[in-house]
Amino acid sequence: MNARKKIGIVGAGMMGSEIALCFARVGYLVSIKDATLELAEKGLANVSRVLDKSLKKGKITEDEKVEIISCLMPTDNYGDLSDADLVIEAVFEDETLKKQIFSDLDTVCKADCIFATNTSSISVTILSTAVRKERIGQFLGMHFFSPASVMKLVEVIPGIDTQNETVDIVMNILRSIGKEPIRVKDVTGFAVNRIFHAMLIETCRLLEEEVASAEDIDKACKLGLGHPMGPFELMDILNNALNLEVEEILCNTYGERFRPRPNLKQRVAAKHLGRVTQRGWFDYSK
Ligand SMILES: NC(=O)c1ccc[n+]([C@@H]2O[C@H](COP(=O)([O-])OP(=O)(O)OC[C@H]3O[C@@H](n4cnc5c(N)ncnc54)[C@H](O)[C@@H]3O)[C@@H](O)[C@H]2O)c1
Known part of the structure; x- marks a missing residue:
């Protein structure tokens, strides 16, 4: 996956907005979906605040900030995620809500799109049952740590039916954004x-x-x-x-x-x- 491939983030809260930033700052195009456009824009405002801190510290320039923001598209419409190569879900920690979101995404996202959940405590395998059997091999957990734009570790959690190829692709994507992924079994609390x-x-x-x-x-x-x-x-x-x-x-x-x-x-x-x-x-x- 190259740096201009498209990422979808569902849930523009604390984790979702920071995860979006991780991708946008190396040039990925990121659609951030929340329940309303206002909430999605709130996520973008959070990204802007984080970037302002980096600007103040001289870590990025004003032009770089503008470029990063231009990679981010807030939306309240699943249709904007239809051409994403990877979608990461970061909504409230609620099994029913997460399953509903994956089921909705399954109907709009392209066939080879990988689905990831940032859940902290729900079984990845249980969440993966929300998608059709054709997609279940492309479903896994991607557990970021807060603040995601700073913390390097990501736990990558395959479910029972996740294909090894999906794990390899995701590990490489994470390395491309400067993260250090580790593979962890789908157990409560992960590692x-x-x-x-x-x-x-x-x-x-x-x-x-x-x-x-x-x-x-x-x-x-x-x-x-x-x-x-x-x-x-x-x-x-x-x-x-x-x-x-x-x-x-x-x-x-x-x-x-x-x-x-x-x-x-x-x-x-x-x-x-x-x-x-x-x-x-x-x-x-x-
Ligand atoms: N906070 C942490 O330190 C941390 C660390 C790792 C993983 N996580 C996990 O990340 C996930 C998100 O946590 P958070 O702290 O960012 O929560 P948060 O409350 O800050 O954000 C959740 C977002 O999901 C949105 N949302 C709710 N319903 C939605 C829907 N139907 N469609 C789209 N968006 C919807 C909310 O509007 C909100 O913006 C949880 O599963 C949590 O367990 C959190």
């Missing part, structure tokens, strides 16, 4: 969220047992393990309600080892969700 939440749960346990303060545990991870950010700081950026939700999903599948800690549940009940509510593990109100 990264299992590693991450195993660590977060132990982190919460350390705090409960008063082994060290939240500040010092963050310091330990940064200075002792080389992490760019401490786990409590990171949980507050991600939103503790979302952290709890992911751990509940992991616990449903894997049992006790992923049971969320009571101190995380308390934070969520008290609406100490993190930066979004000015209070999480730390206080951001001042």
